[in-house]
Amino acid sequence: MAENVTPRVRVPKEAAAGEVITIKTLISHPMESGQRKDKEGNLIPRSIINRFTCAFNGETVIDVAMEPAISTNPYFEFQAKVPQSGTFTFTWIDDDGSTYEDSKDIAVA
Amino acid sequence: TVMLGARMALAKSAEEMIAAFTGGAQITGEGLTLTAPEIAENGNTVPVEVDAPGAEAIMILATGNPNPDVGVFHFGPLAGAQMASTRIRLAGTQEVVAIARMSDGSFARAAQEVKVTIGGCGG
Numbered sequence: 482m483a484e485n486v487t488p489r490v491r492v493p494k495e496a497a498a499g500e501v502i503t504i505k506t507l508i509s510h511p512m513e514s515g516q517r518k519d520k521e522g523n524l525i526p527r528s529i530i531n532r533f534t535c536a537f538n539g540e541t542v543i544d545v546a547m548e549p550a551i552s553t554n555p556y557f558e559f560q561a562k563v564p565q566s567g568t569f570t571f572t573w574i575d576d577d578g579s580t581y582e583d584s585k586d587i588a589v590a
Numbered sequence: 591t592v593m594l595g596a597r598m599a600l601a602k603s604a605e606e607m608i609a610a611f612t613g614g615a616q617i618t619g620e621g622l623t624l625t626a627p628e629i630a631e632n633g634n635t636v637p638v639e640v641d642a643p644g645a646e647a648i649m650i651l652a653t654g655n656p657n658p659d660v661g662v663f664h665f666g667p668l669a670g671a672q673m674a675s676t677r678i679r680l681a682g683t684q685e686v687v688a689i690a691r692m693s694d695g696s697f698a699r700a701a702q703e704v705k706v707t708i709g710g711c712g713g
Contacts (some may be wrong), residue, residue, distance in 0.1 A: 543665060551660065
């Protein structure tokens with residue numbers, strides 16, 4: 482199981498109604514591909530985050546199926562529409578069944 | 591080497607992955623932009639961006655990796671644009687390919703050759 486997995490998310494604190502904003506996410510994770518070998522020549526087992534989702538007030542913004550070719554510490558940048566004040570929720574799902582979550586509130590003036 | 595051979599046999603080709611994604615449909619549409627560097631010094635972390643206004647989903651493939659699949663972005667109703675950036679691993683110099691499924695059911699393709707100085711899939 483991956484250790485010290487820490488999600489980091491950047492979302493503006495405020496937006497105008499209907500505005501499109503940019504979101505950046507980064508999560509510390511080795512994304513062990515399952516293709517590398519250790520010093521003894523044994524295959525290191527695959528251990529990756531295989532899915533990332535972002536939703537706003539429960540409605541999907543983006544849903545990403547991830548393979549081992551996504552780099553260590555997966556980074557995503559994408560855009561979201563903000564219809565009203567609410568909460569963005571971010572979920573990363575690990576091969577081992579763990580989920581890592583973060584959330585950010587945004588206010589519409 | 592027996593193990594390696596078995597794994598290679600199991601790995602699907604990029605063509606098979608594209609066929610699975612499109613259901614065998616012709617890829618005729620335009621409107622997908624794939625942005626990747628022409629030269630990547632480090633194949634462990636290569637920035638790529640896909641942008642396809644009106645897309646439902648965009649698949650990225652690294653055609654020269656042992657396993658070509660990289661990921662699929664699905665865009666929901668609150669996507670502000672059908673675009674995304676990430677960082678990917680490339681085992682060596684190769685063509686990166688993206689396929690977009692548009693909301694009208696058509697498909698678009700874009701590709702970019704990336705020269706890799708240090709590969710990103712070794713031990």
